[in-house]
Amino acid sequence: EAISSIPSTGIGLKKISAGRIEGLKNDLYFGNIFKHPPVGEKEDRLKEVIDQINALEEEKLTNRKIKIAAKALRFVAENAKKILLLTYRLIKRRLSAAYLYFKPKLLGLCRRLLEKIKNLASQAYNKLKSVSFFAAASGKLAASKNAFWEKLRGITPPFLKNISPKSRLIIAGALVFLILAGATTATFIKKSREEQNIKYYGTLLEAAQKAAGEADIAQIYQNDEKTKDLVRTALNNTEKIIKSGYFVKEAEALKEKALGQMDKLEGILRIAAPNKIVDFGSNSSNIQTCGLLLLNKNLYSYNSQNNAIYRYSLTKKTSEIVAVSSQNIGHLKIAEVVSDKIVFYTDLPAIAVYDPAKNELKNSAIKFGADENDVIDLGGFGNNIYLLNKTDNEIYKHSAVLNGFANGVKWLAPLKTQFLTGLEKKEPLINPVSLAIDGNIYVLQNGGILKFQRGYKKEFSSPSTLIPFEGATKLFTAADEKNIYVLDPRNKRVLIISKLGKIVKQIISEKFDNLIDLAVSPKEKELYLLNGTSVFEIIL
Numbered sequence: 001e002a003i004s005s006i007p008s009t010g011i012g013l014k015k016i017s018a019g020r021i022e023g024l025k026n027d028l029y030f031g032n033i034f035k036h037p038p039v040g041e042k043e044d045r046l047k048e049v050i051d052q053i054n055a056l057e058e059e060k061l062t063n064r065k066i067k068i069a070a071k072a073l074r075f076v077a078e079n080a081k082k083i084l085l086l087t088y089r090l091i092k093r094r095l096s097a098a099y100l101y102f103k104p105k106l107l108g109l110c111r112r113l114l115e116k117i118k119n120l121a122s123q124a125y126n127k128l129k130s131v132s133f134f135a136a137a138s139g140k141l142a143a144s145k146n147a148f149w150e151k152l153r154g155i156t157p158p159f160l161k162n163i164s165p166k167s168r169l170i171i172a173g174a175l176v177f178l179i180l181a182g183a184t185t186a187t188f189i190k191k192s193r194e195e196q197n198i199k200y201y202g203t204l205l206e207a208a209q210k211a212a213g214e215a216d217i218a219q220i221y222q223n224d225e226k227t228k229d230l231v232r233t234a235l236n237n238t239e240k241i242i243k244s245g246y247f248v249k250e251a252e253a254l255k256e257k258a259l260g261q262m263d264k265l266e267g268i269l270r271i272a273a274p275n276k277i278v279d280f281g282s283n284s285s286n287i288q289t290c291g292l293l294l295l296n297k298n299l300y301s302y303n304s305q306n307n308a309i310y311r312y313s314l315t316k317k318t319s320e321i322v323a324v325s326s327q328n329i330g331h332l333k334i335a336e337v338v339s340d341k342i343v344f345y346t347d348l349p350a351i352a353v354y355d356p357a358k359n360e361l362k363n364s365a366i367k368f369g370a371d372e373n374d375v376i377d378l379g380g381f382g383n384n385i386y387l388l389n390k391t392d393n394e395i396y397k398h399s400a401v402l403n404g405f406a407n408g409v410k411w412l413a414p415l416k417t418q419f420l421t422g423l424e425k426k427e428p429l430i431n432p433v434s435l436a437i438d439g440n441i442y443v444l445q446n447g448g449i450l451k452f453q454r455g456y457k458k459e460f461s462s463p464s465t466l467i468p469f470e471g472a473t474k475l476f477t478a479a480d481e482k483n484i485y486v487l488d489p490r491n492k493r494v495l496i497i498s499k500l501g502k503i504v505k506q507i508i509s510e511k512f513d514n515l516i517d518l519a520v521s522p523k524e525k526e527l528y529l530l531n532g533t534s535v536f537e538i539i540l
Contacts, residue, residue, distance in 0.1 A: 201246040208237035234258040271509040274536040281533035292530035294519040324361040338380030365404030379437040393429035413455035436475040444475040461501035489515040
């Protein structure tokens, strides 16, 4: 009867009154049911009922505790103001009592300490007086001491004169308090700044992470310009964070990710150990190489200090110093391959031509214009040479003649003619750096490339890179080559750009620590880089 009278569900069981539960428990535990225990399903049901009753009692006990706690919390919430006020008064009362208790003890301690110091000083002074040397001067010292204290009293502020010991102690305590307060304030300000920095650089890190994430999405949709902007933002933020010293580990990891995005976006090839094929420095000590040229499967470099010409055979894999005379030609400054010969511009100024077939270096007839006195680069096309002059931002063309080169003529169209064409509204060249010729002339300046045809500027989209090539020093191309090559020593890289102005590849290496010049093999299969006195070979 006890088992059958209990509802079969937990919901029904919860509705049973406490008295009913107690009665059921008595029936179950103390009734005759255990004299005739149930078996089978009834036994299982009996155990289930007992477990349910125990759980219900525990739940009701918990609810009762919660109600008591809630009542206490409600009381605290409703009387919080009163409690705080009472707490404040209690603390104040205790502190006042402590002050009144310790004040006389502290004053007495200070008096005893000062008296002890005075006694020790007097003892030391009396002992020193017994020394013969000191005894002779003790009178003077005493007089000086008295005079010193008189002067000190004279400069003592009025409010400190004749001050009582008690007041002195209070002033000393106030000074100690001010010092402690100042130190506490400084610590607080430092902590506040620290918290501000953590918050600022944390926000900066979140912005960098967001930019890197959005760059991934933009790259999927091939939105290159947006991707570049986002990666640039991520890199700039991570650089600031790393310099600050906050969140360095997270920023460095994010920077690596952003660099990976940049590499993929801009075709960057990073080379840890480029192949070094020759070191011209092994031919002699303390040499200075100034350029690199490729002619008939030989690489040439030269030393402007002593006019030595170095040659490396790509077929024989051997290097040597070319034995030629360089008397009366000046120091070699700039060089370019023109019609199977190497043409040098020297500091006289003059033009010298090296003929590998004859192994001969000699002067070539030429006349320079009055303003043609600051040549910074040399290019060749056909048998003619073109000199880039920095003084007047001009290109001078010298046509080949029987015994050398004709007088230079300004190659760029006059500024007035440029205006009439509507192609250019400013000076064609401003601080040029280098030129390269393939029929058109390309000029490197201000981290960009300009294209000219027959003296007129033509439309050319200079590529935009995440890391600008404002420090680039050398431009190279040829009529039979598809690409333009830019040497960027500042960023330890070479940029390969199509003649439509698109980035083809960027080659970067930490080993490119002193890039000077470059040369490219026919059909653009190999790239040669002069780094210091060494030459690296890069397979394209």
